[in-house]
Amino acid sequence: MEQDFLPINGTDHIEFYVGNAKQAALYYQHCFGYELIAYAGPETGVKGKASYVLKQDKIRLVLTSSLSPDSAISEHVKKHGDGVKVLALWVDDATKSFKETTVRGAEPAMEPQTIKDEHGEVVMSAIKTYGETWHTFVERKNYKGAFLPGYKAVKSSLKVEPIGLKYVDHCVGNVELGQMNKWVNFYEEVMGFKLLITFDDKDISTEYSALMSKVVSNGNGYIKFPINEPAEGKKKSQIEEYLDFYHSAGVQHIAIATDDIIHTVSELRRRGVEFLYVPETYYDDVLDRVGEINEDLEALKEQNILIDRDEEGYLLQIFTKPVQDRPTLFFEIIERNGAKSFGKGNFKALFESIEREQELRGNL
Numbered sequence: 252m253e254q255d256f257l258p259i260n261g262t263d264h265i266e267f268y269v270g271n272a273k274q275a276a277l278y279y280q281h282c283f284g285y286e287l288i289a290y291a292g293p294e295t296g297v298k299g300k301a302s303y304v305l306k307q308d309k310i311r312l313v314l315t316s317s318l319s320p321d322s323a324i325s326e327h328v329k330k331h332g333d334g335v336k337v338l339a340l341w342v343d344d345a346t347k348s349f350k351e352t353t354v355r356g357a358e359p360a361m362e363p364q365t366i367k368d369e370h371g372e373v374v375m376s377a378i379k380t381y382g383e384t385w386h387t388f389v390e391r392k393n394y395k396g397a398f399l400p401g402y403k404a405v406k407s408s409l410k411v412e413p414i415g416l417k418y419v420d421h422c423v424g425n426v427e428l429g430q431m432n433k434w435v436n437f438y439e440e441v442m443g444f445k446l447l448i449t450f451d452d453k454d455i456s457t458e459y460s461a462l463m464s465k466v467v468s469n470g471n472g473y474i475k476f477p478i479n480e481p482a483e484g485k486k487k488s489q490i491e492e493y494l495d496f497y498h499s500a501g502v503q504h505i506a507i508a509t510d511d512i513i514h515t516v517s518e519l520r521r522r523g524v525e526f527l528y529v530p531e532t533y534y535d536d537v538l539d540r541v542g543e544i545n546e547d548l549e550a551l552k553e554q555n556i557l558i559d560r561d562e563e564g565y566l567l568q569i570f571t572k573p574v575q576d577r578p579t580l581f582f583e584i585i586e587r588n589g590a591k592s593f594g595k596g597n598f599k600a601l602f603e604s605i606e607r608e609q610e611l612r613g614n615l
């Protein structure tokens with residue numbers, strides 16, 4: 252077997268650039284049950300920005316805001332609104348990861364650098380991917396602090412109740428018309444990923460709009476990046492709507508795994524998170540399509556959770572509405588019962604649901 256030139260242990264963290272990190276941090280703590288674990292800002296000797304680190308099981312989110320109008324963070328927020336800046340990857344050697352990818356054509360974003368504090372040292376480097384998104388490589392085997400040097404350990408000021416979010420299952424990118432294969436090639440050639448699945452516009456179309464998607468995955472399968480591009484339809488593709496409002500390619504959704512989706516989703520709803528809606532008729536014949544499942548269908552119906560099956564098992568999934576005013580980033584909650592796919596059987600019902608929302612926004 253050929254050697255994996257970019258071994259990745261998992262997702263290290265996801266960093267968002269947002270208009271008001273202090274308030275966003277409270278939203279993710281209250282609604283999604285993330286614990287505040289670390290902070291960096293003027294009080295910790297970091298000038299010009301504030302970052303809040305949130306954690307639930309294996310997931311770490313970083314919310315960063317600028318304190319001045321003329322910073323790269325402010326420019327990012329001005330152009331894209333709140334959105335994902337960094338999909339950070341946990342590696343054993345951030346210097347080698349940088350060399351292996353840049354020698355294969357990756358555009359450098361940050362040369363390898365070692366940062367230290369009293370808890371040890373971390374080596375970090377970064378490369379650019381679609382839009383203005385970065386992949387940061389984080390080597391943390393010699394570090395014992397709360398997050399990274401420069402951050403101090405802090406605690407949530409409210410009582411946080413976790414809701415069973417476990418790990419990042421996949422992160423989806425939306426790219427411009429005609430750019431999907433370019434980025435699939437980037438992941439294959441520059442990062443050594445493999446093409447896992449292809450969906451063409453016949454798989455993913457409704458009466459009105461269409462998209463195409465290819466899923467790439469790293470050597471151990473821990474990292475999965477579906478890449479979407481719009482396809483020609485009667486009306487505007489949801490991917491085009493995203494691109495119009497994000498003003499570039501970018502991260503469309505982050506799928507988070509849970510072991511008990513009924514509990515997770517009922518808690519999210521109770522705390523005010525809004526989801527896309529599929530009509531009740533979806534449930535009339537869903538079991539004919541997916542066969543036997545362990546969960547009570549009524550409970551799934553009550554939470555409007557979607558079901559799909561592949562050769563290896565079934566999965567349960569649901570999608571939030573966009574989590575900021577622009578119709579850009581949203582979250583997926585997914586529970587896998589053997590299935591390794593992405594819910595192809597739900598695409599049509601789901602996209603009709605997205606189109607109802609697009610119509611309301613006047614963007615269909």
Ligand code: FE2
Pocket residue numbers: 421423504506583593
């Ligand atoms: Fe997904």
